[in-house]
Amino acid sequence: MTGMGSKQDALDAFRKLLGPKGYSDDPDVLSPWLTDWRGRYTGRAAAMLSPANSAEVSALVKIAAAHKIALVPQGGNSGMVAGATPDETGDAVLLSMRRMDQIIGFNEGERTICCEAGVILQNLHDVAASRGLRFPLTLGGKGSATIGGLISTNAGGTQVLRHGTMRALVNGIEAVLPDGSIYDGLSPLKKDNRGYDLKHLMIGAEGTLGIVTAANLQLVPALIDRCVIWAGVESPQAAHQLLLFMQSKLREQLEGFEILPRRALTAVLKHIDGTRPPLTGNHSWHVLMEIVQDDPAADAPGDIAAEIMAQALQQNLIEDAACSVNETQAEAFWKIRDSVAEAERAEGPALQHDISVPVADMARFITDESPQIEAAFPGTQIVAFGHLGDGNIHFHVKAPKDADPKNWYENNMAAISAAVYDRVTSYKGSISAEHGIGQLKVRELARLADPARLLTLRAIKKAMDPDGIMNPGKLVPLA
Numbered sequence: 001m002t003g004m005g006s007k008q009d010a011l012d013a014f015r016k017l018l019g020p021k022g023y024s025d026d027p028d029v030l031s032p033w034l035t036d037w038r039g040r041y042t043g044r045a046a047a048m049l050s051p052a053n054s055a056e057v058s059a060l061v062k063i064a065a066a067h068k069i070a071l072v073p074q075g076g077n078s079g080m081v082a083g084a085t086p087d088e089t090g091d092a093v094l095l096s097m098r099r100m101d102q103i104i105g106f107n108e109g110e111r112t113i114c115c116e117a118g119v120i121l122q123n124l125h126d127v128a129a130s131r132g133l134r135f136p137l138t139l140g141g142k143g144s145a146t147i148g149g150l151i152s153t154n155a156g157g158t159q160v161l162r163h164g165t166m167r168a169l170v171n172g173i174e175a176v177l178p179d180g181s182i183y184d185g186l187s188p189l190k191k192d193n194r195g196y197d198l199k200h201l202m203i204g205a206e207g208t209l210g211i212v213t214a215a216n217l218q219l220v221p222a223l224i225d226r227c228v229i230w231a232g233v234e235s236p237q238a239a240h241q242l243l244l245f246m247q248s249k250l251r252e253q254l255e256g257f258e259i260l261p262r263r264a265l266t267a268v269l270k271h272i273d274g275t276r277p278p279l280t281g282n283h284s285w286h287v288l289m290e291i292v293q294d295d296p297a298a299d300a301p302g303d304i305a306a307e308i309m310a311q312a313l314q315q316n317l318i319e320d321a322a323c324s325v326n327e328t329q330a331e332a333f334w335k336i337r338d339s340v341a342e343a344e345r346a347e348g349p350a351l352q353h354d355i356s357v358p359v360a361d362m363a364r365f366i367t368d369e370s371p372q373i374e375a376a377f378p379g380t381q382i383v384a385f386g387h388l389g390d391g392n393i394h395f396h397v398k399a400p401k402d403a404d405p406k407n408w409y410e411n412n413m414a415a416i417s418a419a420v421y422d423r424v425t426s427y428k429g430s431i432s433a434e435h436g437i438g439q440l441k442v443r444e445l446a447r448l449a450d451p452a453r454l455l456t457l458r459a460i461k462k463a464m465d466p467d468g469i470m471n472p473g474k475l476v477p478l479a
Contacts, residue, residue, distance in 0.1 A: 006067045006068070007046065007067065007069065007091065009067060010063055010064065010066075010067035010069045011025070011046060011047055011093075013063045013067075014047060014049055014060055014063060014093070015047075017056065017059055017060055017063065018049060018050065018051060018052075018056060018060070021050070021052070021099075022049060022050045022051055022052060022056065022099070023047060023048075023049060023050070024047060024048050024050075025046065025047040025048075029048060030045055030047075030048050030094065033045075033048065033074060033077055033094055033096070034085065034086065034094075035085065036077070036079065036081075036082035036084070036085045037077060037078050037079060037080065037141075038080065038082075038352075040082065040409070040440075041082040041085045041439060041440075042085070042088075043085050043086035043087050043088050043090075043092075044086060044087075044088055044089065044090035045072065045086045045090065045092055045093055045094045046069075046090055046091060046092065046093050047093045047094070048093065048094040048095075048096055049071075049093055049094065049095050049096065050096045050098065050099045051095075051097075051099065051100065052099050052100065053100065054100075054174060054176065054182060054213040054214065057095075057100075057176045057211055057213050058176050058180050058181070058182050059180070060095070061176050061177075061178065061179070061180040061211065062179070062180030064093070064469055065178060065179055065180055065467065065469060068467050068469060069091070069092070069093060069469060070086075070091060070092035070093070070468070070469050070470075070471075070472050071092065071093060071095045071207075071211070071469055071470060071471065072084060072085070072086045072092050072093070072094050072095060072207075072471055073095045073097065073148070073152070073207035073211050073471060074094055074095065074096050074097065074149075075097055075098070075117070075118065075145065075146030075147075075148050075149030075150075075152075076098075076120065076141065076144035076145045076146045076149055077144075078141040078144045078145050078149070079149065079153060079435065079436065079438060080352070080354065080435040080436075080438075080440075081432070081435050081436050081437060081438030081439065081440040081441055082438045082439040082440050083152075083153065083206045083207070083436050083437070083438030083439065083471070083474050083475070084149070084207075084438075085438075085439065087472075087473055092472070095211065097116075097117045097118040097146060097148050097149075097211075097213075098118045098146070099118060100116040100117055100118040100148075100213065100214075101116060101118040101119050101120070101123070101146075102115065102116045102119070103115050103116075103119065103127055104116065104214060106127075106131065108131060108133070110188070111133055111218065111219040111220065111221075112171060112188055112216055112217065112218060112219060113127070113128060113135070113216075113217050113219055114186060114214065114215070114216045114217070115147055115214065115215060115217065116147075116148075116213065116214050117146060117147055117148025117149075117151070117211075117212050117213050117214060117215065118146050118147075118148060119146060119147045120142075120143065120144065120145065120146055120147075121135075121137075121138070121139075121141075121142040121143075121145045121146070121147065121150065122142045122143045124147060124217075125138070125142065128219050128222075129222065131219075132221075132222050133219040133220065133221060133222055134219060134220055134221070134222050134223065135169070135217060135219055135220075136159045136162070136163040136169070136219075136220050136255075137150070137155065137156075137157050137159060137160075137163065137165075137166060137169060138157050138158060138159060139155065139156075139157040139158070140338050140341065147215055147217070148211075148212045148213070148215075150166050151166055151170060151173065151202070151203055151212050151215055152202075152203075152204070152205060152206050152207050152212055152436075153166075153204065153206060153434075153435060153436040154166050154167050154203050154204035154434070154436070155434055155435075156387070156390070156392060156433065156434030157434070158256050158258065158290075158337075158387065159255055159256060160387060160389075160390045160392070160434075161254065161255060161256060161257055161387070161389035161390050162252065162254065162255045162256075163220065163255075165434065166203065167200065167203050167204065168218075169217055169218045170199065170203055170215055170216070170217060170218075171188035171189075171215075171216040171217065171218055172185045172186040172187055172188050172189070172199060172215070172216040173185050173186065173199050173202055173203070173212055173214065173215045173216070174186050174212070174213045174214040174215070175198075175202050175210040175211060175212045175213060176210055176211045176213055177209075177210045177464065178209070178210060178464060178465040178466075178467070178469060178470050182213075183198055183202075183210070185198060185199050186214060186215070186216045187216075188216045201460070204436070205475065206436050206437065206438065206471060206474050206475045207470060207471040207474070208461060208465065208470050208471045208474055208475050208476055209460070209461065209464045209465060209470060210464070210470065211470075220294065221294040221295070222294065223292050223293065223294050224293045224294055224295075224296065225292070225293045225300055225301050225302070226255075226290055226291065226292045226293065226301050226324075226330060227290070227291045227301035227302045227304070227305040227323055227324055227330070228288065228289070228290050228291075228323075228324040228329070228330040228333045228334060229287075229288070229289040229290075229291070229305050229309060229321055229322070229323050229324070230278035230279060230286065230287070230288055230321065230322050230333050231286070231287045231288075231289070231309070231312070231318045231319075231320065231321040231322075232279050232281055232283030232285070232286055232287075232318065232319040232320045232321070233283065233284075233285045233286070233287055233317075233318055233319060234283070234284055234285065234319060235284065235285060235363070235367065236259065236285060236362070236363035236364075236366045236367055236384075236388075237363040237364075237367065238285070238317065238318075239259045239285055239287050239363065239388055240359075240360070240362070240363040240388065241317055242287060242312060242317045242318060243257050243359075243388060243389055245312060245315070245317055246289060246308070249308050249311075250291060250304070250308070253291050253292055253293065253298065253301070253304065254289065254290075254291060254389075255290045255291070255292045256288065256289060256290035256389070257287065257288075257289050257290075257387070257388055257389030258287065258288040258289075258337050258385070258386060258387060258388065258389075259285060259286070259287055259288075259384075259385060259386065259388040259393075260285070260286050260288075260337065260340060260385035260386075261284065261285055261286070261383060261384065261385065262282070262283065262284050262285065262286070263381070263383055264340045264343070264344070264383050264385050265277070265286055265336065267340070267343035267344055267346070267347050267383075268336050268339050268340060268343040270343070270346075271339075271342070271343040271346040271347070272335070272336075272339040272342065272343055274332075274335070275332070275335060275336055275339065276332075278322050278332075278333060278336070279320050279321075279322055280320075281319060281320050283319055283320070287318075287388075288333055288334070288336075288337050290330075291304055291305055302323065302324075302325070305323040306323060309321045309323060337385075340383075340385050340394075341394070344383060344396055344398070347398065348398060348399055348401070348403070348405075349398075349399040349403060349405040349408055349409065350383070350396045350397060350398040350399060351396065351397045351409075351412070351413055351416050351417060351420075352394060352395075352396050353394070353395040353396070353397070353417065353420050353421070353424075353431075354392070354394055354395075354432055354433050354434060354435045355392070355393060355394075355395050355420070355421075355424045355429060355430065355431060355432075355433055356390075356391045356392045356393070356424075356429050356430045356433035357391055357424060357427040357428070357429035357430075358391055358427070358428065358429070359388070359389070359390065359391040361391075361427050361429075362388060362391050362393060363388075365393075365423070365424075365427055365429075366384045366393065369420075369423045370382040370384060372423070373397060373416070373419060373420060373423075376419060377397070377412065377415075377416055377419075378400070379399075379400025379401070379403075380397050380398060380399065380400060380416070381397075381398040382395065382396065382397060382398070383396040383398060384396070391429075391433075392433035392434055393433075395420060397416050397420065399412075417444065418444065418447075421444050421448055422448075425448050431444055431445065431448065432445075436475065437474065437475045438474050438475065439473060439474060442473070442474065442475065442476075442477050443477070445475075445477055446477030446478075449477075454477060457475070457476050457477070458476060458477075458479055461476045
């Protein structure tokens with residue numbers, strides 16, 4: 001970072017470039033965007049830049065590069081790892097992409113849509129639905145999460161089992177590189193052998209290699225019908241056997257497979273209005289499955305569900321099950337699953353870990369490692385829930401009852417997370433399945449990642465962003 005004079009020169013240039021709609025250094029305007037979604041990190045920023053188009057992004061990046069001003073890109077500020085929060089120096093500027101929220105183009109025949117990075121996920125869903133199509137990625141923060149942020153974190157969600165993460169749904173991107181040049185990769189090429197894939201470098205890079213400004217995304221046919229199943233099972237191992245059974249029977253029509261323990265359901269029923277038990281029995285574990293129909297020639301999901309659940313019950317794969325009979329009931333089942341994180345927050349402080357291990361090992365991880373963590377940190381409770389179908393579980397470690405949140409986080413966060421991540425690593429898993437690394441996990445990545453991965457991350461960052469102005473302190477551990 002250069003001296004204060006250079007910093008002020010840069011701010012003056014930003015102001016001249018963007019005008020009052022695109023530049024603000026008003027503390028009241030900046031304040032809501034300086035703290036991460038979980039409220040654990042708060043930084044400072046010299047200004048907030050809100051460009052209206054890619055040309056303005058290019059121009060402001062050139063200014064930042066010339067004056068070595070750090071840029072912290074931000075979409076909906078709904079990330080889980082403080083990847084869009086500036087540090088405490090106040091030298092960086094926030095780069096808000098929220099004004100860039102236009103749909104650029106739509107190709108119904110190819111089922112593709114091109115949009116700017118600031119488009120909110122829910123709005124994209126609505127536009128696709130108006131054309132009889134859908135974008136098959138959804139998550140709890142769809143009302144605030146932006147396409148640029150989802151690309152930059154390679155977001156997942158509840159439909160990864162069938163459609164993959166954001167990486168699988170991005171056909172092309174436009175991005176502004178650290179020198180201000182614009183990479184135009186929006187063309188949805190099926191084959192392109194011109195060397196390194198810049199699109200995939202940007203996906204999941206958390207803004208550390210450039211600023212994603214637009215994307216060409218893959219859509220799929222709209223659903224004709226769906227059936228959501230809620231089943232009770234005795235253990236995570238039973239849930240995994242049920243997953244294998246469902247996959248053998250359904251192939252492409254199984255779009256979701258989620259698991260949650262009894263204590264998670266209990267918390268939702270206690271804290272979330274309008275929820276009620278899907279089953280009458282008292283089951284240790286619960287599974288939510290979604291069967292869909294987007295092809296008129298395929299069988300109706302309700303008919304399939306009834307037949308398959310009868311078989312599963314006969315083979316002792318489940319203890320009980322309920323199949324949705326209408327959209328209202330389907331939404332009620334999903335509301336329980338989508339409310340687990342909110343209910344857990346209401347229960348008290350907890351450390352959340354977004355982890356993955358091979359699908360075949362996840363049941364063993366839950367049953368073997370949960371009691372080990374609880375024993376190592378007396379009074380804690382594990383709540384493991386999420387996307388069993390793709391090996392991604394949200395592994396929450398709840399604080400002992402009556403623990404003071406601030407003191408408990410300060411005294412236990414590092415040790416507990418290290419213990420969880422050590423176990424994940426021993427299973428050849430990932431300490432970040434779908435939320436990214438950000439600030440929250442960068443030290444643990446440095447501690448646990450293999451040397452080849454760290455060498456490559458650092459080399460790419462240094463080559464593309466030699467002055468370190470692109471979202472410094474995130475994702476890439478310092479050497």
